[in-house]
Amino acid sequence: MPVDVQEQVLGSIPGLENAEMIRPGYAIEYDAIDPRQLTHGLQVRRIRGLFLAGQINGTSGYEEAGCQGLIAGLNAACHAGQRDPFELSRTDGYTGILIDDLISKGADEPYRMFTSRAEYRLHLRIDNADARLTPLGERVGLVSTERAARFHLKEEQKVRLRAGLAARRMEPVLRRPEVRLSVESATEILGEAPARGVIDTVETEIKYAGYLEQQDRHVQRLRDSERRPLTVGLVFSTIPGLSREVAERLTRVRPSTLGQAGRIPGVTPAAVAILDIYLSSHAD
Numbered sequence: 001m002p003v004d005v006q007e008q009v010l011g012s013i014p015g016l017e018n019a020e021m022i023r024p025g026y027a028i029e030y031d032a033i034d035p036r037q038l039t040h041g042l043q044v045r046r047i048r049g050l051f052l053a054g055q056i057n058g059t060s061g062y063e064e065a066g067c068q069g070l071i072a073g074l075n076a077a078c079h080a081g082q083r084d085p086f087e088l089s090r091t092d093g094y095t096g097i098l099i100d101d102l103i104s105k106g107a108d109e110p111y112r113m114f115t116s117r118a119e120y121r122l123h124l125r126i127d128n129a130d131a132r133l134t135p136l137g138e139r140v141g142l143v144s145t146e147r148a149a150r151f152h153l154k155e156e157q158k159v160r161l162r163a164g165l166a167a168r169r170m171e172p173v174l175r176r177p178e179v180r181l182s183v184e185s186a187t188e189i190l191g192e193a194p195a196r197g198v199i200d201t202v203e204t205e206i207k208y209a210g211y212l213e214q215q216d217r218h219v220q221r222l223r224d225s226e227r228r229p230l231t232v233g234l235v236f237s238t239i240p241g242l243s244r245e246v247a248e249r250l251t252r253v254r255p256s257t258l259g260q261a262g263r264i265p266g267v268t269p270a271a272v273a274i275l276d277i278y279l280s281s282h283a284d
């Protein structure tokens with residue numbers, strides 16, 4: 001607030017009528033670009049080789065800045081090494097959701113990551129973060145040999161533990177909330193001590209199996225539409241059935257996939273269905 005307003009507010013407080021303000025309160029201001037200019041790899045569409053991360057993209061927060069820094073840095077390295085860009089989808093992790101939100105919807109006010117922004121929260125759990133992301137990291141050389149070995153041991157134990165529990169018909173018992181899987185039982189089934197996190201993940205997957213399967217089906221459907229590419233030269237205004245407003249929004253954002261198109265504010269599920277049909281009927 002302006003200094004004179006701050007002084008008035010202060011003076012209106014009983015007991016502070018004659019208080020003198022030594023230093024006024026201040027606001028932090030900073031410039032930001034329109035993040036709709038960015039690709040999923042955080043590269044500026046029109047300036048190849050320029051990657052942006054953090055509050056210049058309209059976000060606020062340490063984690064928001066940090067996760068973008070990882071993606072922008074990684075993609076700058078991929079660009080320099082002439083490798084394909086590294087992109088995360090909304091189902092890979094919260095970083096994927098943040099970037100997709102930013103580049104599809106823009107940021108009218110400083111963007112913060114909330115778990116409620118995720119469509120499939122049961123899928124984006126802390127205990128399976130390694131299963132979602134370590135294989136992607138491995139592919140681009142960001143995972144050390146030691147960490148990869150630890151990860152693969154854990155994954156292999158998870159599979160064996162699930163199979164062992166199924167063979168002993170213990171899964172229905174474990175579905176009951178009060179029943180826990182002990183380290184001793186897991187060790188007996190595996191023939192070795194379970195790696196850190198194995199019991200928790202297997203238990204979670206068994207207890208919430210019904211919900212997880214339902215969500216996995218939705219995730220698969222989302223991935224399919226995510227992947228459906230929109231031809232670069234597509235002229236939205238000529239697609240029959242799309243309202244002018246929707247066509248304008250699509251032209252402004254230029255989504256690269258059907259999934260991204262569906263998340264643009266104002267682009268309705270009906271419009272996405274029209275696009276879907278149009279793409280199917282015009283496929284080569």
Ligand SMILES: Cc1cc2nc3c(=O)[nH]c(=O)nc-3n(C[C@H](O)[C@H](O)[C@H](O)COP(=O)(O)OP(=O)(O)OC[C@H]3O[C@@H](n4cnc5c(N)ncnc54)[C@H](O)[C@@H]3O)c2cc1C
Nearest residue numbers: 028030053054055056057059060061062063064065066069
């Ligand atoms: C008072 C305050 C409290 C906050 N509290 C929290 C909090 O509790 N939790 C939270 O999550 N977030 C908080 N934030 C927000 C958080 O600090 C920022 O969103 C985050 O640090 C942004 O990171 P960044 O890397 O985008 O930008 P910055 O951290 O600002 O980094 C930009 C860097 O670029 C450098 N730079 C600028 N121009 C040039 C140039 N021309 N050449 C070279 N270098 C340049 C700057 O010196 C700076 O080091 C707070 C912010 C403020 C101001």
